[in-house]
Amino acid sequence: MSSRFDAIGFDADDTLWHTERLYVEVQTRFKALLAQYHSPDWIEARLYEAEMRNLPHFGYGIKAFALSLIETAVELTEGRVAGRDVQAIVDLAKGMLAAEVELLEHAAATVALLAEHYPLLLITKGDLRDQEQKIARSGLAEHFRQIEIVSDKSAPGYAALLRRHGIAPERFLMVGNSLRSDILPVLALGASAVYVPYALTWLHEAADPPPAGQPGFYELEHLGRLPALLDEIDRPA
Amino acid sequence: MSSRFDAIGFDADDTLWHTERLYVEVQTRFKALLAQYHSPDWIEARLYEAEMRNLPHFGYGIKAFALSLIETAVELTEGRVAGRDVQAIVDLAKGMLAAEVELLEHAAATVALLAEHYPLLLITKGDLRDQEQKIARSGLAEHFRQIEIVSDKSAPGYAALLRRHGIAPERFLMVGNSLRSDILPVLALGASAVYVPYALTWLHEAADPPPAGQPGFYELEHLGRLPALLDEIDRPA
Numbered sequence: 001m002s003s004r005f006d007a008i009g010f011d012a013d014d015t016l017w018h019t020e021r022l023y024v025e026v027q028t029r030f031k032a033l034l035a036q037y038h039s040p041d042w043i044e045a046r047l048y049e050a051e052m053r054n055l056p057h058f059g060y061g062i063k064a065f066a067l068s069l070i071e072t073a074v075e076l077t078e079g080r081v082a083g084r085d086v087q088a089i090v091d092l093a094k095g096m097l098a099a100e101v102e103l104l105e106h107a108a109a110t111v112a113l114l115a116e117h118y119p120l121l122l123i124t125k126g127d128l129r130d131q132e133q134k135i136a137r138s139g140l141a142e143h144f145r146q147i148e149i150v151s152d153k154s155a156p157g158y159a160a161l162l163r164r165h166g167i168a169p170e171r172f173l174m175v176g177n178s179l180r181s182d183i184l185p186v187l188a189l190g191a192s193a194v195y196v197p198y199a200l201t202w203l204h205e206a207a208d209p210p211p212a213g214q215p216g217f218y219e220l221e222h223l224g225r226l227p228a229l230l231d232e233i234d235r236p237a
Numbered sequence: 238m239s240s241r242f243d244a245i246g247f248d249a250d251d252t253l254w255h256t257e258r259l260y261v262e263v264q265t266r267f268k269a270l271l272a273q274y275h276s277p278d279w280i281e282a283r284l285y286e287a288e289m290r291n292l293p294h295f296g297y298g299i300k301a302f303a304l305s306l307i308e309t310a311v312e313l314t315e316g317r318v319a320g321r322d323v324q325a326i327v328d329l330a331k332g333m334l335a336a337e338v339e340l341l342e343h344a345a346a347t348v349a350l351l352a353e354h355y356p357l358l359l360i361t362k363g364d365l366r367d368q369e370q371k372i373a374r375s376g377l378a379e380h381f382r383q384i385e386i387v388s389d390k391s392a393p394g395y396a397a398l399l400r401r402h403g404i405a406p407e408r409f410l411m412v413g414n415s416l417r418s419d420i421l422p423v424l425a426l427g428a429s430a431v432y433v434p435y436a437l438t439w440l441h442e443a444a445d446p447p448p449a450g451q452p453g454f455y456e457l458e459h460l461g462r463l464p465a466l467l468d469e470i471d472r473p474a
Contacts (some may be wrong), residue, residue, distance in 0.1 A: 129295075
């Protein structure tokens with residue numbers, strides 16, 4: 001069967017494996033660490049502010065997150081944070097980097113099945129080494145034609161990537177859980193995108209969904225439904 | 238003129254632009270920060286130990302360095318490090334990330350000249366976003382056919398990269414300042430390598446030079462000599 005798509009791209013974090021819950025768990029422990037100083041909501045708001053302020057310097061990923069946690073701890077304790085609490089934060093980051101990769105339900109079967117019919121690309125952002133290690137631990141690497149770890153997911157970034165692989169945007173489909181990073185920039189290029197929401201979304205990745213009836217936009221409850229959706233899109237009219 | 242080489246790879250940090258001196262400068266300020274606790278030599282030794290211990294977790298780059306500095310500060314003050322000193326360390330890292338890119342002498346002219354005759358690859362390791370920003374600020378990006386930011390520079394890593402670009406190792410030449418990262422793994426594949434030492438070398442990147450007479454190994458005092466070396470290698474015997 002011929003397909004409308006020459007390649008399918010997959011986001012990784014919270015699309016193929018759980019990630020955001022690690023961040024949420026560490027934030028909970030961070031709020032406990034500072035509980036004598038401030039309310040959980042206030043800590044969360046100031047941390048988010050630090051993350052946004054530091055994004056241009058540090059980019060995405062766990063090391064950037066750790067540095068923002070440390071900065072927030074200094075700020076919210078007016079410099080009285082204990083050395084052992086600073087070390088505890090560094091250790092939380094190491095724990096995140098060493099965490100087991102837990103695949104989402106349907107991820108392994110769907111990726112294995114689709115790899116028989118389409119070239120698959122893995123397109124993810126964050127720390128280079130951390131992402132490489134997670135991809136290796138996931139057991140899914142063999143199904144991907146190419147793995148692309150990028151510093152940001154923007155329309156020009158996707159355009160350059162597709163050009164490099166010789167893929168026309170209208171023959172590309174991206175699958176991911178972030179409207180901001182996986183869906184909207186891809187639709188802007190005239191490519192197709194399948195939004196598979198995850199239970200938790202980092203505020204920074206939140207965005208309004210595309211307008212109703214936007215061509216090329218699909219939403220699925222879970223990855224297990226992706227093969228049937230592709231069959232339907234590719235079915236002769 | 239036909240060449241022995243189908244592509245030339247360049248390392249970036251301390252090959253095309255100054256980097257190590259930024260690290261040395263920050264270490265000097267770090268030692269001043271902890272001067273009341275320990276001697277400069279002891280601080281330096283413990284910092285290096287922390288960096289090596291953290292390498293498998295954090296990888297290379299400025300954010301990893303910052304986290305190792307913070308860990309060392311906590312350790313060497315037995316937890317008494319002041320919050321403002323922790324923040325000062327985070328600010329040193331931000332200063333490094335924002336630093337101007339200062340090209341090495343001969344780098345701009347040599348790269349521009351060679352780009353007219355060979356496809357050039359930039360192959361560098363470190364933080365993804367930091368390296369991208371330095372490449373953009375360097376003004377040299379346009380001369381490179383492809384930019385590869387990798388998490389480590391090993392023989393298997395180079396082999397995979399060359400395979401991806403369809404370049405036979407014996408038709409590849411790598412230029413760089415690190416024996417460990419730019420020279421030895423490349424020679425191990427049967428490719429050629431030009432070692433251009435930099436005034437400062439991070440202990441971790443130090444290695445013994447290849448044995449005298451090792452085929453494909455060249456050493457130059459500065460990049461300005463590279464075009465003449467290539468002419469000589471490619472001259473019909």
